[in-house]
Amino acid sequence: MTAETIENTEPQDVVEETPEDVEETTEPTTEDAETFPREYVQKLRDESAKYRTRAQQTDALAHRLHEALTAATGRLADPTDLPFDEAHLDDPDALSAAVDALLVSKPHLASRTPRGDVGQGASGGPEGFSLAGALRAGAR
Known part of the structure; x- marks a missing residue:
């Protein structure tokens, strides 16, 4: 193109066309917004607060x-050492497995209650008195 043709060109008019199917959007005013009565909203809030409390x-x-079920096993010195898990409430095998795993990893948490005959206290002696038995017991 030469300088003359550039000068002789006229700018074309730009026509902006808007699609006809575009609708104008307006913000809803407080009159258009859906509102509920204050009593109804308060009732809903009270109801949800009741459910949260429950x-x-x-x-x-x-x-x-969970703590009571763990204590009932008698295998832990402090039943709160086992972390809470809802699966333990429904499945006794899961609770037992969790206690086993805890005792394997931390054996110091085991209950130290003596069980069985430890050689102290009343023993199961004869029911009636026997002079021969008393003489034998004193001869030792």
Whole structure:
């Protein structure tokens, strides 16, 4: 192109076309927004607060049950050493396996309650008195 042709060119008019199917969007005003009565909203909030409280109580009871089930095994000195797991509440085998695994990794947590005959206290002696038995016991 030469300099003359560049000067003789006229700018073309740019026509902006908007699609006809585009709708104008407006922000909803407070009059258009869906609102609920204050009493209804308060009722819903109170109801959900009641359910939250009930859920917290259920969680606390589940933790107490877990601790009681762990204590019932008698294998741990402190039943709170076993971390809470909901699976232990439903499956006694899972609870036993968890206690076993804990005792393998931390044997110092085992219960130290003596069991069986440890050589102290009352022993199962004869039921009636026998003079011969008393003489034998004193002869030792």
